[in-house]
Amino acid sequence: MSERVGVLLLAYGTPASPHEIPAYYTHIRRGRPPTPELLAELTERYEAIGGASPLLGIARTLAERLELELGERLPGEDFQVVLGMKHATPFIEDGAAVLAAAEVERTVAIVLAPHYSRLSVEEYMERVHAAEASAELGELAFVREWHLEPGYLAMLARRVQLELEHLHSLGAGAVRVLFTAHSLPSWIVEQGDPYPEQLQETATAIAQLAGVDDWAVAWQSAGRTADPWIGPDVCEVIRDLGAGADHDAVLVCPAGFVSDHLEILYDLDIQAREVAAQAGLRFARTALPNADPEFVSVLADIVQAQLAAVAG
Ligand code: FEC
Numbered sequence: 528m529s530e531r532v533g534v535l536l537l538a539y540g541t542p543a544s545p546h547e548i549p550a551y552y553t554h555i556r557r558g559r560p561p562t563p564e565l566l567a568e569l570t571e572r573y574e575a576i577g578g579a580s581p582l583l584g585i586a587r588t589l590a591e592r593l594e595l596e597l598g599e600r601l602p603g604e605d606f607q608v609v610l611g612m613k614h615a616t617p618f619i620e621d622g623a624a625v626l627a628a629a630e631v632e633r634t635v636a637i638v639l640a641p642h643y644s645r646l647s648v649e650e651y652m653e654r655v656h657a658a659e660a661s662a663e664l665g666e667l668a669f670v671r672e673w674h675l676e677p678g679y680l681a682m683l684a685r686r687v688q689l690e691l692e693h694l695h696s697l698g699a700g701a702v703r704v705l706f707t708a709h710s711l712p713s714w715i716v717e718q719g720d721p722y723p724e725q726l727q728e729t730a731t732a733i734a735q736l737a738g739v740d741d742w743a744v745a746w747q748s749a750g751r752t753a754d755p756w757i758g759p760d761v762c763e764v765i766r767d768l769g770a771g772a773d774h775d776a777v778l779v780c781p782a783g784f785v786s787d788h789l790e791i792l793y794d795l796d797i798q799a800r801e802v803a804a805q806a807g808l809r810f811a812r813t814a815l816p817n818a819d820p821e822f823v824s825v826l827a828d829i830v831q832a833q834l835a836a837v838a839g
Contacts, residue, residue: 529605533631535622536590537651538639540612541580554614572793582788586610588818596827619654627662634664635833639785643672644722646711668833674729678825684736686813690778699776699809703741706730708783710746710756729782748790762802769806776809785816
């Protein structure tokens with residue numbers, strides 16, 4: 528009889544409608560409701576990208592495609608891929624309950640974010656482990672990080688090359704490539720968190736594969752809090768680049784994210800693009816992996832390797 532294997536695909540989550548924004552924002556802020564000003568500002572950002580984020584829809588398609596891909600690769604196993612969101616429905620606990628009801632014998636949990644931090648992946652791990660108290664997930668393997676997964680690096684390197692070719696075809700000469708991830712409060716750096724170093728490793732590997740020399744790491748989407756956040760911020764870097772007057776264009780590769788969502792469609796496509804225009808630079812960014820077949824294949828590689836490691 529085939530073995531029942533669960534895959535818990537973990538992601539940030541998004542409000543399904545504007546009515547859900549206050550509860551979502553309060554959840555992100557660990558139970559502290561936002562001020563009316565902060566709430567109004569976030570609501571405006573969702574409005575600016577068309578009213579809602581595509582994050583959940585993309586994650587659903589990705590889960591369906593990954594289930595099919597794993598079933599094709601390992602026909603001897605019975606796969607069920609479910610979503611678990613950190614800050615919105617379906618919550619991590621909901622996903623775990625679905626897998627427990629399916630009586631899975633093994634579960635692979637993976638966050639749809641490649642870099643490990645105590646403030647990101649570790650929190651997902653804690654929630655999954657806590658969910659196990661009431662949801663039997665069988666033998667559980669948690670993918671801690673996958674920022675150097677070969678298929679992921681190759682996919683992003685190709686996307687960088689594609690955008691560079693496009694920029695050059697439009698007449699751009701010198702182009703700086705900026706590899707970005709979500710900023711985090713900078714106290715994590717003092718605590719030796721590997722997150723900044725992992726982004727640097729991803730960026731170095733992609734730049735090498737793509738044959739790019741003119742690149743840097745920058746941080747985006749810092750939270751609206753009083754603490755200092757890891758920098759330099761992508762918008763500052765773009766401003767400085769424009770002031771230097773020796774570049775024609777900037778290409779952003781948001782290597783810390785895998786899907787179109789607010790932080791891409793607003794923070795990069797609206798905000799950073801505007802800063803670039805003011806700085807006299809052309810702006811481009813690489814397409815996100817979303818539910819593209821090549822990304823489905825990358826995730827299937829990671830799950831398959833995890834299953835082989837546990838079995839071996
Ligand atoms: O499309 C959407 O609707 C959701 C987009 C979204 C993603 C995302 C990913 C990450 N975040 C991470 C850390 C933090 C920390 C705070 C924080 C705050 C926000 C707010 C919104 C938001 N994040 Fe987010 N994040 C997304 C959206 N994030 C909205 C609240 C308003 C704001 O400050 O902009 C600060 C919390 C606090 O106030 O205490 C910290 C990290 C990731 C990437 C890893 C992952 O996806 O889990 C890290 C997508």
